[in-house]
Amino acid sequence: YYDAVLVxxxxxxxxxxxxxxWTLRYILEKNKGVEFLDIAPVMEE
Structure with a gap:
């Protein structure tokens, strides 16, 4: 996807x-099962 980067x-x-x-919705539409979160879950260090 030209308007997105995976890091x-x-x-x-x-x-x-x-x-x-729009790009986020397009990625979700084309990749069933993918879920985006607004905030990452807390990780214990």
Whole structure:
């Protein structure tokens, strides 16, 4: 996807950085079973 980048956070969890909401909806539509969270779950160090 040209308007999104897949990166990892400090805990090696995947993070999608998208330019707009349309791109996020498109990714969800094309990848059934994918779920986006607004805030990552708390990780204990």
């Amino acid at each position: 990892e956070d400090q805990y090696a969890r995947p993070v999608v950085l998208a330019n707009n909401e």
